[in-house]
Amino acid sequence: MGRKTVLEQIDATFKAGEFTAILGPNGTGKTTLLKAMMGLVPHTGKVRAYDESGGPLSRTAYSYLCQLNKSSSELTVIEVVLLGLVHQLSWRITAAQEQQAETMLQELGLLHLATRSFAHLSGGQQQLVSLAQALIGRPEVLLLDEPTSALDLKHQVQVLELARDYTRQHQCITVAVLHDLSMAARYCDRLLLLDQGRVQREGSPNDVLNNETLSRVYQVEVDVGYCSQGHTYVTPIRLLPSAGSSKQII
Numbered sequence: 001m002g003r004k005t006v007l008e009q010i011d012a013t014f015k016a017g018e019f020t021a022i023l024g025p026n027g028t029g030k031t032t033l034l035k036a037m038m039g040l041v042p043h044t045g046k047v048r049a050y051d052e053s054g055g056p057l058s059r060t061a062y063s064y065l066c067q068l069n070k071s072s073s074e075l076t077v078i079e080v081v082l083l084g085l086v087h088q089l090s091w092r093i094t095a096a097q098e099q100q101a102e103t104m105l106q107e108l109g110l111l112h113l114a115t116r117s118f119a120h121l122s123g124g125q126q127q128l129v130s131l132a133q134a135l136i137g138r139p140e141v142l143l144l145d146e147p148t149s150a151l152d153l154k155h156q157v158q159v160l161e162l163a164r165d166y167t168r169q170h171q172c173i174t175v176a177v178l179h180d181l182s183m184a185a186r187y188c189d190r191l192l193l194l195d196q197g198r199v200q201r202e203g204s205p206n207d208v209l210n211n212e213t214l215s216r217v218y219q220v221e222v223d224v225g226y227c228s229q230g231h232t233y234v235t236p237i238r239l240l241p242s243a244g245s246s247k248q249i250i
């Protein structure tokens with residue numbers, strides 16, 4: 001990025017039908033990795049995606065949900081969702097495309113907002129509508145940057161279940177940047193833990209989430225446990241002395 005190297009020696013493979021979370025501290029290169037996969041930042045090395053026959057996937061097969069920024073767009077909610085079909089739209093929006101957008105909104109429980117101004121929605125509602133936009137084109141590669149950052153618990157579960165189910169049903173390659181380690185463990189098949197621009201650990205939630213690795217990467221003493229259903233959860237205990245004062249922010 002400019003003359004600054006953000007990521008180094010990233011060697012990762014993402015498989016169709018797998019939901020992968022990218023984890024790691026702030027400023028460590030997670031968004032940059034998604035942007036490199038989208039071809040949005042200059043990078044050396046290669047990012048390649050293949051279809052079932054081994055041919056390269058076209059850019060139109062990718063969908064990218066960027067980090068939440070409150071938008072002042074004058075478009076209505078349904079217009080924002082239809083933009084997700086931008087590669088298929090012509091001068092006229094067909095009734096079928098409009099129906100597709102309504103179905104997508106219905107699936108996310110947002111149909112009642114269809115004619116509202118996108119700018120006047122809450123942050124969480126804008127995030128859900130943006131997800132509808134990302135999904136409507138049935139992407140084969142779905143890149144989600146903190147898709148649940150503005151959502152309450154119910155909507156976090158809804159979004160992560162939807163992303164997981166979509167990934168399996170459509171054999172999509174789905175990669176999401178997440179900060180909630182327990183949610184990542186609950187919904188993702190694979191975790192990729194980044195720190196200082198490098199992959200520190202990757203694998204199943206059980207492989208990646210352990211006290212030693214998380215304490216080292218986040219500088220926080222944590223307790224990694226298993227709930228009665230067998231899911232991994234991470235509870236923070238305290239900042240480690242090497243992390244500095246809790247009053248000093250970044």
Ligand SMILES: Nc1ncnc2c1ncn2[C@@H]1O[C@H](COP(=O)(O)OP(=O)(O)OP(=O)(O)O)[C@@H](O)[C@H]1O
Nearest residue numbers: 001002004006024025026027028029030031032033
């Ligand atoms: N447009 C930019 N120009 C220059 N440097 C940038 C730019 N965007 C990001 N960076 C730098 O690249 C590094 C990685 O940023 P990135 O946004 O990828 O981190 P991140 O892991 O996604 O962080 P967060 O969890 O805070 O969203 C940071 O040091 C950041 O300052």
